[in-house]
Amino acid sequence: MTVFAAMQQGDGERAMLPSEQARRDFRAGKSVPTSNIANGFVQGNLAILPEKLAGAFHRFCQLNPKPCPIIGMSDIGDPRIPALGLDLDIRSDLPRYRVWRDGEIVDEPTDIMAHWRDDLVAFVIGCSFSFEEALMEEGLSLRHIEHKVRVPMYRTNIACSPSGPFQGPMVVSMRPFKPADAIRAVQITSRYPAVHGAPVHLGHPHSIGIKDLNEPDYGDPVPVEPDELPVFWGCGVTPQAVIANAKVPFAITHSPGLMLVTDLRNKEFAVI
Secondary structure, eight states: OOTTOOOBOTTSOBOOOHHHHHHHHHHTTOOOOOTTSSTTEEEEEEEEEEHHHHHHHHHHHHHOTTTOOEEEEOOTTOOOOTTTOTTOOTTTSSSOEEEEETTEEEEOOSOOGGGOOTTEEEEEEEOTHHHHHHHHHTTOOOHHHHTTSOOOEEEEEEEOOOBTTBOOEEEEEEEEEOHHHHHHHHHHHTTOGGGTOSOSEESOGGGGTOOOTTSOSBSOOOOOOTTOEEEEEEOTTHHHHHHHHHTOSSEEEEBTTBOEEEEEEGGGGOOO
């Protein structure tokens, strides 16, 4: 059965998937963080670039699969990505966007109809929210969900492999665990390479250029207890740091923590 097959109701009409309902809510203007929304369905980071930069960005993602695993890509000028959702419209179906000019954020709208162009290519990049479901199923608690905030994300001193104008630091997301749970988290997330896979770093945030865990570059801070390790995963917000670093003339991304909800199933991304 494909990801688009759904149960048939008694009157023959297809039941709406939770992911479809989430997109309809966002299309109507609802703007909330998407962690724990439409559980079971893959979420994605978004980067939209002009065609003349799309090839270099595609190569950048290939060179940096930990923070930038591509799970979907549009045709030039087409706001639809049917492989991720038959009714999906990339211009309206996220809670909030960021519009970039010369590496600076100039607008944060709830849709990008006014900014859409015929030369744009949309890239959807895997999101760690997908492996969070697997972590919670194993009984591992996630601090940002407990506190109902966005996961904290940080720029690091880990340099991404460059491609054309795209170069800069890797961004990581952080979740604290007790040591035994951290080991289990590594084992679980290693099964999901298409959504960042295993962590890139455990403990000692200073060694990857993070000065203060209480001051994330994106998202919200969460408490880390003395007996816990901060565990860091590559993050799909990395393109935003790279877009800012490269001063790209024009780009559109999601607002961190407010993702695209697709009709793909998280369980389909487990490799073992």
